[in-house]
Amino acid sequence: MPEIRAVRWNGEAIVLIDQTRLPDEEVSVVCDTVDATVDAIVRLVVRGAPALGAVGGYGVAVAMLQGQRENWDAAEVQGGIDKIRNARPTAVNLAWGVDRVRPLVPSGVEAVLAEADRIAAEDEAANRELSRKGADWILANTTQRPLRVLTHCNTGSLATTAWGTALGIVRELHERGEVEVVHADETRPLLQGSRLTSWELTHDGIPHVVQADSAAASTILRGLIDVAIIGADRIARNGDTANKIGSVGVALACADAGVPFVVAAPSSTVDLATQSGEDIEIELRDGSEITAFAGKRVAPDAAAGYNPAFDVTPARLISAIVTERGVVEPAPDSTVESLVAEEMKA
DSSP, X not given: OOOOOSEEEOSSSEEEXXXXXXXXXXXEEEEOSHHHHHHHXXXXXXXXXXXXXXXHHHHHHHHHHHHHHHTOOHHHHHHHHHHHHTSOSSOHHHHHHHHHHGGGGGGOHHHHHHHHHHHHHHHHHHHHHHHHHHHHHHHHSOOOSSEEEEEOSOOSGGGSSXXXXXXXXXXXXXXXXOEEEEEEEOOTTTTXXXXXXHHHHHHHTOOEEEEOGGGHHHHHHTTOOSEEEEOOSEEEXXXXXXXXXXXXHHHHHHHHHTOOEEEEOOGGGEETTOOSGGGSOOOBOOTHHHHEETTEEOSOTTOOOOOBSEEEEOXXXXXXXXXXXXXXXXXXXXXXXXXXXXXXXX
8 A cells, every 4th residue: 555645845836635524534724825824734634743843844945936926024923933833732753854954044935845755754763673672672571472552642644754653653562463453542633543543554455443532541440552653743851741631541541451552652752941841831721622523513502612732641651661762661769861862962
């Protein structure tokens, strides 16, 4: 089967698989303006930290090309770039991608695109390497064969430039013949697990079931899971990790059951400027995503929706943090800070 490419450049614009339409329709969205790019980010046409990093890089070129068409001055171009950079506050990779490419603006669009292409290529290479390292660690730290894996949200090709992070590890384990079944949490309220992860697992022929988020803790405590693997949108200096809302509940259940809880992300997701999870801004999305479903109100009109998009898992609940640079096992003596700094970001 052809590889899934959630983000690509067509020579004039960013082309995205519209993840709001999956699995019913496989259509693309073309982003050739700043507003179109921001809209795609905010509406979750594109999501996932590594994919957003690539969009950030290519988004700089979008702003430059729009500026050329519409005769923007330098300040207007920089304003457009800032608008893309700030579209989602919790995921560090979006700003990271913009910041990596922005210094090349004076060198022209071709230089910017070349660097954005490097971001995409490096992400795919990093995903494959971290998948090998993560699979090795999991096989060395579990005894059940084949493995019963739990994952939360979507961390595959749709969340990256190719292959995937947590789901990339699942793919690697599957290719080694080590996966019995994957339990994919549905991931309320926008169902990235049931719509996107299940779509990718089906694409790859990996046995799986979709379960309600509220079933995850019970599934773990009943002894039906051997390892949980999730992605990350930001990893703080001390190892605290922000990921899709519901992740910390999985971590708590794993800690109680003695099941490894693994976080997988490229090293670009490690944010050494953020000291701990307390410093991570949690994005609050429109409450109507909670109070309505498929456009139909399901809660009383007077009810307001509380809709944090992410939560923070403390480092003490994480068995291993995997990037392409290595594996860190957070410890109570707080050595994770130096390990993150030296091994992942050196």
